[in-house]
Amino acid sequence: MKKTAVLVGCGAMAQGWLKAIFETPQLRNRLKIVALVDLSEEVATQLSEQFELSDVLISTDLDQVLKQTKPDFVLDVVVPVARFEVVRCALKHGCHVISEKPMANNMTQAHQLVELAADACVSHSIIQNRRFITGIRKIQQYLTSGVLGEISAIHCDFFLGPHFGGFREEMEHVLLHDMAIHTFDAARFISGKQPLAVYCQETNPAGSWFKHGASANAIFEFSDNCTFTYRGSWCAQGANTSWESNWRIMGSKGTLIWDGFDQLEAHLINDDQGFIHSSITVNVSGDVVEDETLGHASVLINILNALAQGDSPETQSLDNIHSLEMVFAAIKSAETGQRVLINEESQ
Ligand SMILES: NC(=O)c1ccc[n+]([C@@H]2O[C@H](COP(=O)([O-])OP(=O)(O)OC[C@H]3O[C@@H](n4cnc5c(N)ncnc54)[C@H](O)[C@@H]3O)[C@@H](O)[C@H]2O)c1
CATH class of the missing domain: 3.30.360.10 (Dihydrodipicolinate Reductase; domain 2)
Structure with missing residues (x-):
């Protein structure tokens, strides 16, 4: 069964994430986008149209969307300064989180997010695609x-x-x-x-x-x-x-x-x-291994595979915090x- 995901932050890089998901067979059949969230409803709507996502929820309110959709994952592609609150909200709802880099705006926030993820018993990983x-x-x-x-x-x-x-x-x-x-x-x-x-x-x-x-x-x-x-x-x-x-x-x-x-x-x-x-x-x-050479798609594959096997993703926040x-x-x-x-x- 596909895992469900809410994508937050529908700007330039979000297009890269959706391309990776829809153009990679190893991902296409494993992740279903159920909602797009952005500060601007117009930006989120444009992204849904670009990728022909006619059945997704469009919203500016992440907390409400997570209550409503209860997704497995939150995909965080917001600007760095907004990251902490977005990830904190996702972890509060018990979602696994995949964040764009950099994982936080300062080390205090980074340590807090690692702790919150551990407390919530969910996975928290970073897109370190390069x-x-x-x-x-x-x-x-x-x-x-x-x-x-x-x-x-x-x-x-x-x-x-x-x-x-x-x-x-x-x-x-x-x-x-x-x-x-x-x-x-x-x-x-x-x-x-x-x-x-x-x-x-x-x-x-x-x-x-x-x-x-x-x-x-x-x-x-x-x-x-x-x-x-x-x-x-x-x-x-x-x-x-x-x-x-x-x-x-x-x-x-x-x-x-x-x-x-x-x-x-x-x-x-x-x-x-x-x-x-x-x-x-x-x-x-x-x-x-070809699956490890696909940038964004590879990070996502690595995370999904690790969770399916009960392992830790290579770019989990516990490791990424050292970068x-x-x-x-x-x-x-x-x-x-x-x-x-x-x-x-x-x-
Ligand atoms: N891994 C890479 O190679 C790579 C490349 C480019 C960008 N990035 C990262 O991706 C992230 C986004 O960059 P971008 O270029 O897409 O920026 P962008 O400005 O094009 O898009 C960011 C979007 O997030 C939205 N946003 C901001 N605060 C929000 C909030 N609180 N809730 C919901 N939406 C919010 C904005 O409205 C905007 O639409 C950054 O962290 C950036 O460093 C990574």
Whole structure:
């Protein structure tokens, strides 16, 4: 039987969620949207028309809709500042929650939501879709296999210039809070290491069309003497990187390079003689499961499968909160100009 879901927040990203649900056979037959909720009834109605959802309830009142429909899931695609109240309301009604990233607007709210979900005995997971793509899955497998040796450094460059309009252009710390979490989360995932501390410098460069924090440079200390650096900008005009970032990963046996698109190769040391030791270039291939490479659809599949089997979803809030800790520690460092320790007790 299909699980029922109420989708809250019917803006740009909600279209991505509905496309993922209706265009993915592994989801289409498992989830039924019963209501669309938005601050604007008109926006919710437009979304229902776009996806020909003629039998769904349209409303601006989430609490009332949840009373009426008693869904299995609430799909939360609202703007970050509205997330806490929406998720709190869903958990109060005993619904499983799947939220867009970032999971909360600050760490206090994030911890409260984790506790509320545990008290309600329901699942609370986050759409961290950029770890569910082929490149990241292959890299994770490759590093886990040990071919690259001990990982000592991960370097990421992210340079794009998107003109979104909307909430992002008014947001504080926009790059760190709304985007960098994808790369931070992916670095945690591929390395399997714990973030311990960070120093971050943040600017809003000349010519920026964002109100605050469109660029950031962060140096994270990971466990096992591993360094993760992030250089990013959302107002970089020209010579753009991919949305996944450009990656250089250094191991004791070589270096892995990923351009964030199709170029993914390892340069492995094959000679221990001479001034600069020579290396061979090999493709990084892996036995990647297709269901884990579909972005949003994969996160949803992972959550539904986990719940059906009584397991924990990969992006459950209990895990995702550690990626969020990286974001807020970087923000605190940028604000104070100090190196900031990342809470080891909660890991
Ligand atoms: N995972 C990704 O790759 C990705 C990409 C883009 C956006 N996002 C995330 O998706 C979320 C939404 O972003 P968007 O681009 O769709 O924003 P948007 O502004 O286009 O849409 C948000 C919608 O939420 C509605 N809303 C706001 N407060 C609400 C409330 N209290 N109750 C009901 N509806 C409410 C707004 O009216 C609006 O229609 C954000 O958290 C953003 O970071 C994620």
